[in-house]
Structure formats: C-alpha cells, structure tokens
Amino acid sequence: MKTLSVMFGLFVTAATQDCSTLRVVKNSSTCSFGSKPADTDTIIACAPILCGLMDTWEMAHGADVSKRMMGSGYGCYVEDGTGAGDIICAPTPIPTVAPTAAPTAVPTAVPTAVPTPVPTPVPTPFPTPMPTYPNTTCMPLSLGNSSCEMEIDLATLEGCAEYLCDEFDFDYLISKDASMVLTNRSNGCVLELYYDQNATEVCHETPTPKPTPAPGPTPTPEPVPTPSPSENATCSALDMSPMTTGCDNSTEPVQLSIMKGCKEFLCHEFDFDYVMGEDEKTVLTGRDFGCKIMPYTHQSALTLCSPPIEKKSSSKLSGGIIFLIVFLSLIGGYFLFGCIFNAARGKRGVEMLPNSGLWKAAGRKMGCAKKETNDGEIYTSIQEGQL
Secondary structure, three states: OHHHHHHHHHHHHHHHOOHHHOEEEOOOOOOOOOEEEOOHHHHHHOHHHHHHHOOOOOEEEOOOOOEEEEOOOOOOOEEEOOOOOEEEEEEOOOOOOOOOOOOOOOOOOOOOOOOOOOOOOOOOOOOOOOOOOOHHHHOOEEEOOOOOOEEOOHHHHHHOHHHHHHHOOOOEEEOOOOOOEEEOHHHOOOEEOOOOOOOEEEEEOOOOOOOOOOOOOOOOOOOOOOOOHHHHHHHHHOOOEEEOOOOOOOOEEOOHHHHHHOHHHHHHHOOOOEEEOOOOOEEEEOHHHOOOEEEOOOOOOEEEEEOOOOOOOOOOOOHHHHHHHHHHHHHHHHHHHHHHHHHHOOOOHHHHOOOHHHHHHHHHHOOOOOOEOOOOOEOOOOOOOOO
C-alpha cells in the first residue's frame, strides 16, 4: 500500500508539472542556450515521462550531479550516484519586470505589483530527420575558409543539415543570418536558437570545372591459347574437376605434370582464379590471370581432382634382371678370358679353365671323380685330362 501511495503521489505531482518542456541531452554535461539543468524535485515528479524520453539503459542527471535518473531498464527511478553521461534540461523562465508606480505629490502607499504569469515556453521539438537537398545544391557547400565566395542563408543551412552532419566534423555551424546554429550529429543535428562566437560559417563555393582527361587506350587482354583436339581428348578422359573442399575418397589430386600438359584445356573448361594439384606450392592461374603455371601458395586456391590413374607396367628392366645380366656377364667373361690366357701358356683341356685346380677339388667333393672301390663298383666321372 505504501508503494502504491508513493506511485500515486508521483503521478499526481507529474500531472501538476509541465513535464513536456523537459529535454534529455545525450552525451553532454551542459544545457544549451535558453535552458538549465532541471532540479531534483522536477526530475522525480516527471520520472514517468522522462523514462519515455530516455533509452532503456540510459542514465542522466540534473542540477544535482550527485543524483541520477535511471532509465526504464533499471526501473525508472532517481537514486544517489554519479557517472551519468547525459543531462536533463528545463527551459529557463523569462524574468518579468514589475511596473513602477507613477510618482505623485501626495505620498501614498506603493501599490503591490501584481505578478505577471510567466507563459509556458514552447518545448523544443526533438531531433527529426531534415529534408535533404539534391546533391547539386549541398555538395558545393564547405566550411568557412579563404576561398568562400558567399555564406549560405538559413533555409539552405536547414535543408542541407543532414548532408553537413554526415560530411563534416564540427561543433556548431552558422549561416549568414546568425540567428540559429546547427548542432553536430552527437547533439542531434538540429537547429537551435543559440549563438556561439566560435561557430563555423558555412560557405557556398562555385566549383571550378576540371578538364575531363581523354580516355586512354583500353588494354587488350592477353589471349589464352586454345587447346588442340588431341589435348582436349586426352585431358577430357582424365575427368578432372576443381574442388573447393579438397578431393573426396573416390578422387585424388592431379599430378603437376598432368596439370602442365592440360593447362589450356583447364582454363577453357573451368572458371577459376587459382587451382592446385598434388604440389600445393604450385598453382595454375585462371583465364583472367593469363592461364600460367607459377610457384605460388594461395589459401583460397581450388584443388584439381580426378579419379585414380591406373599405373601402366613399365617396359624398363627391373633391378633384379639387371643384376642377373651383370652377374652372368662377369662369369662368362671370367671363363672366356681365363681360357684364352691359359691356352696362350700352352695348357690344353681342363687345364685351360681358370683356377682349374680349384674346380677339380670342387668336383671331387661333389663325387664327380672316377674311383674303383673294393667291391669293383665304378663311379662315372670326368677323367682327368678330359672335359
């Protein structure tokens, strides 16, 4: 019940206050000309209305910087605390001068001056997007400098406000009327009844037409060689295709030698910038880059894949065959040249063999010598002196 009473009291107080004249100035700690920081009582009384003007998580203070108004995201209330980035402003009342009583010869009592009611100031509208002039009107505008030919009027300043706030960095801009200033984007990009001696003048410049340069010759792209019919047939049979995610289980990267031989076919058949095969440090450039094989690593290069190529049996001799041929050649040369050498020394028959004594001993161990046993059995053998 106490909470309801407090809320009802705030609602009644807010109804008696002219809360519509309050403004929340974002990213500022001072109020503009013609306004002042609102007092704490007014902020408390107008809290429900201020919450509608503030962002959800916004904090603002008034004349008392030790208290801050919390946005609707915090619960819409006033608490003790500093660090608010915005300020709540109220219009400054216009002072009223009391009329002076006419002097009379007879001293009379001075009539009590009846206070004149202060008119409620018209609230300043919140920033709204201003109409944008065509670029042909606003683009020649520039901030004040020595080359300005004339200052713009208030209507042009108002019409080009959005363009000026987007294109230039300033605090306040002023026209030749000097009656209102244009605030920057952070302060709403609005016209305010305010004069600042440091405000920047906006000028209208007549741009000097620049000569249009003569168009240069259009570069002719280097033609990509057309693949021959035999190359088309050979490379097409390989069923190659560039893949963005690498090769799958049924394909493998193409060998560099194949990619070199089929580069014209690949450039005409597929559209790519870079493609690589089995050698990841060498790429084939696309048609727009000349269709060239070059040592280059590009992280977005496609992978050229094809089904596995069957290995054809090589017609070259294997290592074992070569060893056997060499071995037999050495054995044949050993016996041939040994026999020739021994024949030249006058040896005949088995004695012509190189190292004949060694071979005879080997033959006896193998049972190739003729011997007559006690039983009269005779073993067949190679007689000494016969081959």
